[in-house]
Amino acid sequence: MKKITIKLINQFKNYLIYEEKSKATIEKYIRDITAFMIWIGERELEKTMVIEYKQKIVTEYAPKSVNSMLSSLNSFFIHSGRHDCIVKTLKIQKQIFANKEKELTKAEYERLLVAAEKKSNRRLYLLMQTICATGIRISELKYITVSAVQSGQATINCKGKMRVVILPKELCKMLKGYIRESNIKGGSVFVSRTGKPLDRSYIWKMLKSLCESAGVSKDKVFPHNFRHLFARTYYSLEKDVVRLADILGHSSVNTTRIYTMETGDMHRRQIQRLGLLRC
Helix, strand or coil, X not given: CCCCCHHHHHHHHHHHHHCCCCHHHHHXXXXXXXXXXXXXXXXCCCHHHHHHHHHHHHCCCCHHHHHHHHHHHHHHHHHCCCHHHCCCCCCCCCCCCECCCCCCCHHHHHHHHHHHHHCCCHHHHHHHHHHHHHCCCHHHHHHCEXXXXXXXXXXXXXXXXXXXXXXXXXXXXXXXXXXXXXXXXXXXXXXXXXXXXCCHHHHHHHHHCCHHHHCCCHHHCCHHHXXXXXXXXXXXXXXXXXXXXXXXXXXXXHHHHHHCCCEHHHHHHHHHCCCCCCC
């Protein structure tokens, strides 16, 4: 491969499909590779150009985003037999504190629920509670079906891994009422007017509409933050990161540790309680 072409990108896309990568992952890989193809233009592919591109995106994106893009490119190069073009990712020091400016607190979550009630948006009110009470991903919301609510548990199939998620009794009671009121006969509970499961962008838009009336920063209000809140709350009570990893569907406990990260303020209070200073 001397030049990157649409044909080669499509071949790589077919390979990702064959490897059963998720739709979102495939779209992300192809988007990153296409951006590089546009940047390189008609020039022949050489490692010096990949390094130059790396230096360019370092000035434009956060380190994690840069590494994610480089990972996409490296995978493409390996598949295309251009191992000579692989570049090193950035070394990022492990973050030990969560950014409190980004983390959704329980009080803010409750204000969002109140705002949804005031707007008479029963669907969004229950959707937020469903994610926050179970810790599921937004992409897994479609598995919250009428039969799952009836049985009190949902079987989730994510990235080829199956797991059972327990639905709290109180949540099931509320969802059963919503199912009756909405005349939902079967399938996913949270659907659009056409009966299709709600997509990520639509849910994102609905959540953002609550921010101002709830007095919560828009930077904190996105579906995955409800999953984070579930994880932090569970860990603060149980202190069992291994069990939490199973509940969240993580293959590695290291991934789960990111969810349970405390803020610097919390760590500061813990240090102060040690009583090792004499003033």
